[in-house]
Amino acid sequence: MNILHVVPSFAPCFSAGGVVNASYQIAKKQVEKGHNVSVYTTDSCQERLKFKDNYNVNVDGINVFYFKNASNNIKNNLTIDTPINLPNYLRKTINNFDIIHIHEHRHSLAIATHRYAKKNDIPYVLQAHGSVLPFFQKEKLKEIFDKIWGFDILYDANKVFALTDVEKQQYLQMGVEESKIEIVPLGINLDEYKALPQKGAFKTKYGIKDDEKIILFLGRIHEIKGLDLLIKSFNKIPNEKIKLAIVGGDYGFLNHLENLIEEYNLKDKVIFPGVLVGEAKKEALVDCDIFVMPSRYESFTTSGLEAMACKKPLILTKNNHISDWVDDNVGLVCDFDENNLSDCISRLIKDEGLCEKFGYNGVQLIQKKYNWDIIEQQIESIYKKFLQ
Template identity: 25%
Template structure:
């Protein structure tokens, strides 16, 4: 099969780019061809192309793309010329032009949409008027026309049913996966701490994600302030690009004199990310809304004990395995969980081990990539 993924394939987009990278690597190893069509803004850093795949950048059309996400005349022109060459067009996310364009041009490709958590209540409530407009114009109709809707979990299943008012026959649960081998041999301990002046005896709390309100930073920051009162040597590392909440974060740090205890280190990639995971005492992501958090899976695969909300995309698995501290979405709840992991070594070790088992038994990319390929094939046979 020849497969086209449509996604803003950049470092800034976070998890979806990593998911596409790992899935594409597996799909190519099985003899299929994959292209990635990516709307880009000048200056954005593209995620690396998987070996054997082709990334096709197309310019976002401004100022329209500021109003309608990822609007790109170049994308439309590429699809008009080449869409007939693909067996599968896989759109990642909704609410943007990339999830509409393939339906505007007559073609026989299998059309797949991965929701990526964008229909949960929190996500739908933000930029609400735009989403109501898109819903009224076409979004519900397109989901009904898609050959396959990929969702990651039962929570997302309920989100889709609530949005459409019915359960579509074309919906299937296929979780995202992890390339486990990338986290088997982490860098030597102490490297990240040495780079950032963090002592070996200091408790290092690691947050990895875009600096966006939906990641629960409005809960994490005051929670860490409470932790600091009991563990004054604790350090909070915020690793991620600004996505609308960096100014508020910096103001909080300044107003509470936490400049020596909360460090913004920007986005960490590749070796730098693994160095941070090697040195972290715990990982934290009290998110309000996630499609399927690859950052949490990376921490769990690295055997770092985690505090997360049940909105990270696989809360049902976490409950089943008791694989993390599932926090209430309040500053006090987050603070209580942080202290539990940092002060109870046996508990921290136990949840880390259970989390590792959860990932290896359910989210190996080799297994889940094959599941999605099989869904493609079923549709192809029936058409």
Template identity: 25%
Template sequence: MRILNICAYTWAIGGPARIIYDHTTEVVRQGHQVDILSPMTPGEKMYPVPEGARLIACARTTPLSNIYREFSIEMYQYLKKHIHEYDVIHMHGIWHFGSLAPFLIPNKAVKVITIHGLLDKWAVAHSKWKKQIVTVLYQKRLLGRADLIQINNTDEEEDVIRYLGYRPKNMVIVPNGMKLSEYENLPAKGVFRAKHGISSSQQMVLFMGRLNIKKGLDLLLPAFQKVHERLPDAILVLAGPDDGYQAETEDFIKKNNLGSRIKLVGMLTDTHKKEALADADLFVLPSYSEGFSIAVLEAMTSKVTALVSDRVGFGDYIKRYDAAYLTPLTSDGVAAGLLKILQDKSYALELSNRAYKMVTENFDIRVVANQLLEEYKKVKKI
């Protein structure tokens, strides 16, 4: 098959780029052709391109792309010229130009949309007026026209049904996966700590994700302040690019004199990310809304004990395996979980062992990629 993924394929976008990378690696290995069509802003760091695949970068059309996400005349021109070359057009996310453009040009390709959690109640309420306009203009109608809607879990199934008002026949649950072998051999312990002045005796709590309020930073920061009062040597590392909440984070740190205990280290990629995971005592993501958090899977695959909300995209699996501390979405609840894990090493070890079992049994990319390929074939028209 000839497959075209449409997504902003950058480090800053986070999970979807990682999902495409892992899926493409496996699909290309099986002999399929994969291209990645990505709107880009000059200076953005693109995600690595799997060997054998091709990245087609298209310039975002500014300032319109600042209002209408990912708008790109170059993208449209590429599709108009080449869309007939593909068997499958896989659009990642909704509300943006990349999920509209393939429907504007006559073609016979199978059109697939992965929701990536963007119909969650919290996500829909964010920038609500823009999404209401897009809903009225085309989004609801185009979801109904897609040949395949990929969702990751039963929560997302409920989100789609609530949004459309009915259950579409073309919707299937296929979880995301990852290349587990990449996390089998992490860097040596102590490298990340040495770089950032964190001693081996200090307990390191790692948050890894965009600095956005939806990640639960408004809960995590006051929760960590409470933890610091009980465990003064604990360190919170915030690893991720600014996405609208860095100024508030810096203000909180300054007002509460936590500059030596909360470290903002920016976005970590490749080896640097693995160094952080190797040194972390605990991974935390009390998110209000996630499609399917690859960051949580990376932590669990690295055998780092996790504290998360049940909104990370696979809460049902976590509950079944008892694979993480599932926190209520309150600062007190997050604080209680952090203290429990940091003060009870045997409990933390049990959680991380069950989490590793959960990941290896359910989210190996070799299994997941084949599930999605089979769904492609079921709706393939040519």
């Protein structure tokens, strides 16, 4: 198959969040299966991506076209994509593809793709990645977008992918026909976790003692992630031999967290390693004792799956759509409440047997359900329905 993925940001901009990693992993698996895969994206990241030629860059066998955004600042501050040459190039090349896979839908790339896919009768699937409803920030702007473009992009899709049953209900709430909705979760690449780094490497790099435990957050430093709640909860734990590692790039919330840390006198107990990828990220996962994602809203937690692959227990808030299968199976689930979160952390710190049980269950679950080999097969079977 000739497959086109359309996504606002792509590898190597993994700091932009889980959508980048998901689209990259799906595309890479499709290349491994022998498909001809292209990606239309932009050159925006926290710092603009730079290549000798932003067109037709080979990324692990994927043909990636990084269209230049007119303004990287507008993209980062207002989340508005302005890829200058994409619409014209898409118009000329869209008939080269058998199927199109759009990731998220409230962006200008999706507007252009919808227009030319419909005009040329090219089937497309849409994966909203938790952004179906106009929630949390810029609600009014999102509602305006939906009235002008968003509903048409949703309704004209041949299929829409929901990460969980919660997201399926959100599609239904937006008026999408139930027959068009497929539940397709996220996963991880199990091959990347066959050989893990030696234990202790992360602790050595950041001056953490062998007998100190590590609470790990891995994701964007953004208000939606609930890191202020995590710091307040961490402050309530009366144990001197615990460190909190907040790993990720700053998306406008770091200064607020630093003020909280100073207020609670936690400067010696909280570290910010920045963005970690590859072996450095796995070193953090191997050395941590508990993975925490305290989100105000979360549709899925890919970094949680990575922690599970390293046999680590999870703690999530009930605001996470995967909390139903995490709770008392691979980890604990709490209210968005500092006392409840603090109690969950303290419980796991004191109960190594429970941590081991959750860690074992997590690995088993990934092997059975949440890995890209199984998920790619499901996606390919859905694609094929529109190519017969």
